[in-house]
Amino acid sequence: MSSITRLGTANTYDNALRQLTTRQSQLSKLQEQLTAGKTILRPSDDPTGAAQAERARTRMARVDTDQRALEVQRNAMATAESTLGDAVKAMQDFRALAVQAGNTALTAADRASIAQQMTTLRDQILGLANEKDSNGQPLFGGLGSTAAPFVDQGSGVTFDGVAGQAATGTVSVPATLDGHATWMNVPTGNGVFAIAQAPGTSTVYTDAGQVTNPSALTGDSYSITFSVTGGVTTYDVMNTSTGTAVASAQPYAAGQAIAFDGLSLVAKGTPANGAALQVSPSTTTSLFGVLDSAIAGVRDATSSGAVAQNIAQALVQVDAGLARLQASRGVAGDLLNRVDDIAGRQENRSIQLEADRSRAEDLDMVKGLSDFQTQQTAYSAALGSYAQIQKQSLFNFIG
Template sequence: MRVTTAYSYAASLANLQKRQTELNEANGRLTSGKRVEKASDDPTSAARAERALAVVSRSDANQRALQASRNSMTLTESALGDATELLQQAREGIVASGNGSYSDAERSALAEKLKEIRTQLFSVANRSDGAGSYLFAGQGASQPPFLDTAAGVQFRGASGQINVGSDEALPLTINGADAWLSAPSGNGVFETRATSTTTAWIDAGQVTDPSQLTGGSYDVQFSVAGGTTTYEVRDAGGTLVASGPYAQGKAIEVDGISFTVGGSPAAGDRFDIVPSTRSLSVFGVLDRTIAELTTPHRTGAQVTQSAQTALRDIDAVAGSLQALRASAGESLNRADAVEGRVSALKLYGETERSNAEDLDLVQAISDFQNQQTGYSASLQTYSSVQRLSLFQYIT
């Protein structure tokens, strides 16, 4: 086979250009730190890197949503804590109002204290999150969600709850209507009411045997004959379910519940027992208590009944807010756990992406040095081929 000078020259030049291209590529990889700079470098690794990048991007979005939920729940938990403290102050005032030695003027002064507490609670219920929204607006409201009307405080937000848009269902808001206007009435199972009496009162009652509960309503009436006071308990259909002589401080039991009537019931005095409903409003409790404290010339029994009912209801609404506060705290705890999972997933994505496209510097430096050596050899070869000329021999 005959190798011409022109062929040797072309082959050396092509090899030199190839070596120079490879050297430039190696230098580019060292500069960027990437083994795969474009999909054509390694299609399989490029696809792995894209999938890993999607994992990292989704993790970043989840972290932003997580932070939004954490900020909102932190503010909500703080607001509910403030409300609980205010209700505790209200409770102390209600306990003091039951003091039989207090005058109407002193009870009116306590009513003024409760009015101030109510104003502060209303401000807490309409507290903003600092970003144009409201903590208790439910699914959103452009204005404060609670409106104080002549008929009482009304919820004007959108009932419900908003969760962040992430892989984890974390709350962003709390349903304000449930938080402030929907505590269970009575003791949570049934509610006792003093319907018509000025000389006796009834306590909140309790459940003695859950298996006997009927969930019905009862009517308790008293009668006096021959100096003896008796009671009759009838159900909603008028059927007599319990009766007997009245003894102050002795519990009356019927269908798995018991309650105690105090004072001196008069003939015709009546008490009602109705099923509990989630209709107790924080503001309604305070409004009713304030109205009763500012009513003059009440009897001792009426004062006692007012204090007992107010204490029962204030404890119910406080318990409801405390339960929501615990829920907000649990959401914060869950956010901490979710953050760990999201961070681990993001780290996995970043590691996978690095494995797919990042450069092994030790290997890359070795390859670069080899390319330099090869390029130098190609230069020498090309230089030698250039000297293969007849004129060089002639001269």
Template sequence: MRVSTSSTYDATIANLQRRAQELSRSQEQMSSLKRVNRASDDPTAAARAERALAVEARSAATQRAIDASMNAVSQTESTLGDALGLLQQARDSVVSAGNASFSDAERANLAISLRQMRAELLTIANSPDGAGSYLFAGQGASNPPFVDTPTGVQFRGVSGETGAPSTEPLPLTMDGRSTWLQASSGNGVFVTSATQQAGTGWINTGSVIDPSAATGDPYSLSFTVAGGVTTYTVLRDGNPTALTDVPYQSGQAIEIDGLSFTVTGAPADADRFDITPSSASLSIFDVLDRVATELETPGRNNGQIAQSVATALRDIDASSAKLTAQRAVAGETLNRIDRAAERLSGQKLAAQTDRSQAEDLDMVEAISTFQKQQTGYEAALKSYASVQNLSLFQYLNV
């Protein structure tokens, strides 16, 4: 086979250029620490790395949403704790108001304290979240969601919750109406109240002794005093029941249709107490307004004061139970956020691992390859330099 000098030179130059390109590519990989620097290096690996990078970007966005929810819910949980502390102080004040030795002036002073606590609770209910909204704004509000009006505190937000914009259903706000204005009234099943109270008799909160017998109808308890004898009649939805003209005994439980309640003291003639179904409509602000007004009213007898105290304690406890339940929801949400953060961390790590496996460089292998390529390139250069002088023309010149 005839081998021309020019073809040999061309083949050798092409081989040197190929080796130089391979050496340059290895240098680029080692400097970038990546095996794949462009899609043409390895199309399959580049596509795999791009998918992993997209997962990382989504994870970063979700992490920001989780952080925002964590901050908001943590503030909400702490705020509800502050509110519960204030309600406990209010309860202690109401208990003190029941002291028979207190004067009207002393009860009026307690009423002032209760109004101050009520104002502080309103401030807490309008707590901002630090991001331009409010913790209890429901589905969002640019203004404080609770407004103090002549008829009481009103919720001007939108009921519901605002969620973080992510794949994880995490809240940024809590429903303020439900939290502050919709506790269960009474004992959760029925509400006892004094409609006409001229005597010293007062009714307690009552209880349910047989849930299956409860009718859900409204009842009323009216008293008659004649000839020094006090009797009572229980009406169901305005109609007389079997408990008609029953001799009254202070502190003795009155039971009807699975319900039990007790009247204590000496009711006057025509005194009346109502027993109505409970509803989720109890506002803590209305409770404090009512008890403060009653404590400010002078000349009330012991029965009326006892009724105010019993009713206030019942309603404060119901409101506290509602706030406690909402705080428990916030606590569980924080646990859910922690679990979501853990899942997200796992997803992000998996994406980073997948991306690394697709495009990162094995430095040990890369160094070994580079050294081999460098040695081969140097050998090719030396052999070319030696062979290029072995031609007929060079020989004849000698």
């Protein structure tokens, strides 16, 4: 006995309608995906993919924040490097004026005029030290506030910032430079010891001196006192730190080296009886103190010997100040290179994160269009099938 499977008209209608509804829903979703260009329209579509895309977006936002902070730091360092370049140029002009002032043919009025030009350059350099970036932050304030870090008190320039350099964000690139190290840390003398005329001494002067035997240096202070007896000039060297004599009644000859305890200096001029030179360990002073001393040495010198001594000392310290500025400029340049390196790494990271996000949620448009066309064809077929089923009736088979 054969089995006959019978399908009711209503059941056939329901199956066809379900197929049609499914096809229509799939077609609508594909159309949404094509419009948005994404495979994930809502987290429920693919929770894992949605989480991956959100994680990539969060990291991209963090990188973008770091890139903006880095651009601020780049601009600050570029401004600092340019400002230091201007300061170096002004210092070179200042040095040229100091050399010019050493001409013994100049009158006191001539030197006063040169001193005024040097003062103008000194004020210009002070202005550069207080330069600010585009956000109003002092370039050389260190860890200080937005107030001008270098204050001219009349008796000298003081540093009102905080030594050090400030870094912002997570990239650890300073947004400011250490103004104290740049402008307030110039070694006196030749960097090892400094020579000065004792009060009342003006007819003998020296060069900056040099180290001849580092192992023999004591780090003590000395006095070189000249004596003139019967037209013969001699000198005594006293260690003023220990109170002991180092050399006694040594014959003096202008232009010959005076050497002791690992150092030497060349004295010139005609020292008067009792004239003295003082030798002390090098310390640090501010660049503005160097400039002020040089200006005073040019303006207030009362003899050619005093001018020569003042200019010799000034040039050594101006050169030391120039070296500090150039070193700080080099630091700014290195930081700019570092910023470029970090920016390159951040850009690569951003590209990688964008690729991760795209893989997680973006639609392959070629595949999406192909799927849409396939689904559209299937929907049309389902629609035609449903239309045919609707026409079926028992009366069609009653003849």
